[in-house]
Amino acid sequence: MIYLSISQWKAFFLDHPLVGVTNFVNLFSLANFYNSLRVSAEFVALTVTFSILFGLVLALTLNQNLRGTNVFRAIIILPFTIAPIITGFTWRYLFDSNQGLVGAFILPSLGIHVGSILGNPLNALIAVVFVDVWTKAPFMFLIILAGLQGISPSLYRAAKIDGAGALSSFRHITLPLLRKVLIIAVILKVIDSVNAFDQIYVMTRGGPGNATQVLGIHGYLIAFSSSDIGQASALGVIMVIISVVAITFLIRVYNKAT
Amino acid sequence: MKLNIMRILSYLVITGAAVLYGVPIIWIIVSSFKPVSEALTGYSLGQVLFYFTPTLNAYSRILAGPFTADLINSIIVATSTVLICLALGVPAAYRLARTKNAFTRNLAAWMISTRMAPVFALSLSFFILMTRIIPLYDTVFALITVYLTFNLSLSIWILMGYFEGVPIELERAAMIDGASRLQTLTKIILPISKPAIITVSIIVFLFSWNEFLFAFLLTSTAARTVPAFVADFVGIVVIDWPAMTAISTLFMLPALILLTVAQKYIVKGLTMGALK
Numbered sequence: 435m436i437y438l439s440i441s442q443w444k445a446f447f448l449d450h451p452l453v454g455v456t457n458f459v460n461l462f463s464l465a466n467f468y469n470s471l472r473v474s475a476e477f478v479a480l481t482v483t484f485s486i487l488f489g490l491v492l493a494l495t496l497n498q499n500l501r502g503t504n505v506f507r508a509i510i511i512l513p514f515t516i517a518p519i520i521t522g523f524t525w526r527y528l529f530d531s532n533q534g535l536v537g538a539f540i541l542p543s544l545g546i547h548v549g550s551i552l553g554n555p556l557n558a559l560i561a562v563v564f565v566d567v568w569t570k571a572p573f574m575f576l577i578i579l580a581g582l583q584g585i586s587p588s589l590y591r592a593a594k595i596d597g598a599g600a601l602s603s604f605r606h607i608t609l610p611l612l613r614k615v616l617i618i619a620v621i622l623k624v625i626d627s628v629n630a631f632d633q634i635y636v637m638t639r640g641g642p643g644n645a646t647q648v649l650g651i652h653g654y655l656i657a658f659s660s661s662d663i664g665q666a667s668a669l670g671v672i673m674v675i676i677s678v679v680a681i682t683f684l685i686r687v688y689n690k691a692t
Numbered sequence: 693m694k695l696n697i698m699r700i701l702s703y704l705v706i707t708g709a710a711v712l713y714g715v716p717i718i719w720i721i722v723s724s725f726k727p728v729s730e731a732l733t734g735y736s737l738g739q740v741l742f743y744f745t746p747t748l749n750a751y752s753r754i755l756a757g758p759f760t761a762d763l764i765n766s767i768i769v770a771t772s773t774v775l776i777c778l779a780l781g782v783p784a785a786y787r788l789a790r791t792k793n794a795f796t797r798n799l800a801a802w803m804i805s806t807r808m809a810p811v812f813a814l815s816l817s818f819f820i821l822m823t824r825i826i827p828l829y830d831t832v833f834a835l836i837t838v839y840l841t842f843n844l845s846l847s848i849w850i851l852m853g854y855f856e857g858v859p860i861e862l863e864r865a866a867m868i869d870g871a872s873r874l875q876t877l878t879k880i881i882l883p884i885s886k887p888a889i890i891t892v893s894i895i896v897f898l899f900s901w902n903e904f905l906f907a908f909l910l911t912s913t914a915a916r917t918v919p920a921f922v923a924d925f926v927g928i929v930v931i932d933w934p935a936m937t938a939i940s941t942l943f944m945l946p947a948l949i950l951l952t953v954a955q956k957y958i959v960k961g962l963t964m965g966a967l968k
Binding site: 495496502524649650 | 702703706717719720723810816819820898904909937943948958959963
């Protein structure tokens with residue numbers, strides 16, 4: 435890790451003379467930088483919220499000894515174990531307004547005509563968020579389920595004897611005992627969302643325009659379309675700072691919870 | 693009565709989720725056997741899904757192209773990463789599990805720090821490193837090196853947790869019988885630790901098999917793996933959907949197989965990394 439962090443700093447200066455903060459100044463003068471900050475912020479907020487909510491719903495549902503749990507679990511974990519690049523492509527195909535199952539068949543039969551889903555800025559962002567939630571919610575589900583299974587059933591029995599309903603035992607037993615696990619899930623998902631790249635790249639490449647240009651895609655374009663690795667590294671440093679601040683904050687919340 | 697409603701609701705949620713997760717995968721597999729892709733307007737769901745003459749045309753086309761070489765690269769990279777990870781990770785984890793000091797206690801924090809590092813920032817330094825300093829660009833060694841740095845700490849950590857649970861009396865007994873440290877490790881510890889080793893192998897394999905960003909940046913043609921190939925392929929404006937779906941089907945096979953035969957280990961590996 436130490437070696438890596440040294441080489442990361444070197445990346446600024448390898449070909450160039452030392453340029454000080456020029457890369458950062460240039461970066462901050464780009465309107466596109468603020469756009470990608472905003473897109474990333476939206477992306478992180480939406481994907482974290484929905485993947486954890488969805489994961490929680492699935493985990494609560496599956497935590498009651500229903501039949502067929504194993505088969506179901508296999509079905510929903512599958513997309514998570516497939517390369518994000520493949521699932522991203524899969525959805526691009528499904529969303530295709532001409533040949534895709536969702537874009538050309540299901541939505542029109544429901545009477546929804548949105549035209550090209552990935553070609554419209556707002557729809558593209560929703561689609562990208564949806565696919566990310568679809569892929570990552572199973573992982574959140576696994577973590578939360580593991581947390582739920584660590585809660586002793588005797589607590590629920592005691593609550594039932596005391597006359598608590600399903601809802602109040604969820605509020606007073608499940609949620610407080612699950613808080614630690616939920617915070618860990620949030621931490622992992624925030625890291626994952628800040629670094630989002632694969633699926634967005636294969637689905638939209640940050641387009642249309644720059645509607646889905648999250649920080650990772652923006653950095654990639656700076657580095658390899660404008661061939662300015664120094665400036666892209668500056669963006670990389672900003673991403674490191676954002677992650678560190680967010681994680682430090684969440685870990686503080688975590689320590690308070692325990 | 694109220695319980696029944698809850699039950700029905702639960703099954704509804706489960707069925708809905710199963711459809712949401714199952715249908716896209718089935719769609720990809722079914723589409724890969726279609727002769728040509730066609731517009732879907734004016735068909736019923738049954739026609740869309742099943743009314744066509746299945747053909748292996750797409751498969752024979754892609755296997756004749758550069759895909760085969762990339763698939764072989766993927767296999768080489770993923771299996772060597774797993775093997776090297778185990779070869780280095782098992783002795784390291786064993787030593788660490790039997791040593792107690794400040795460093796080994798803080799190992800978890802180190803482990804998490806390598807996993808939290810923003811991949812994009814690291815990718816640029818690796819790119820510079822591999823193109824300018826060590827000439828490994830576009831070789832499988834570049835990818836194997838990168839994947840090792842991401843996976844070795846996690847592997848050591850999972851194995852260490854398992855080795856710590858193996859009673860030390862077993863080792864003492866073996867040593868009294870005249871076994872060396874190495875013999876104790878290979879004859880006693882390894883056979884008991886099979887579950888941990890399988891878990892680590894699967895997690896590392898899936899990571900290396902699926903990784904995209906580094907594969908994309910650090911290779912061009914000679915060492916390109918399938919995810920990078922897919923990105924290049926999708927770059928073309930008119931996409932050959934049957935070929936793409938055939939590639940996807942072949943590429944998701946290992947995950948499909950592993951999930952059916954070793955679901956337990958995958959779940960364990962995924963949650964263990966997060967929850968200790």
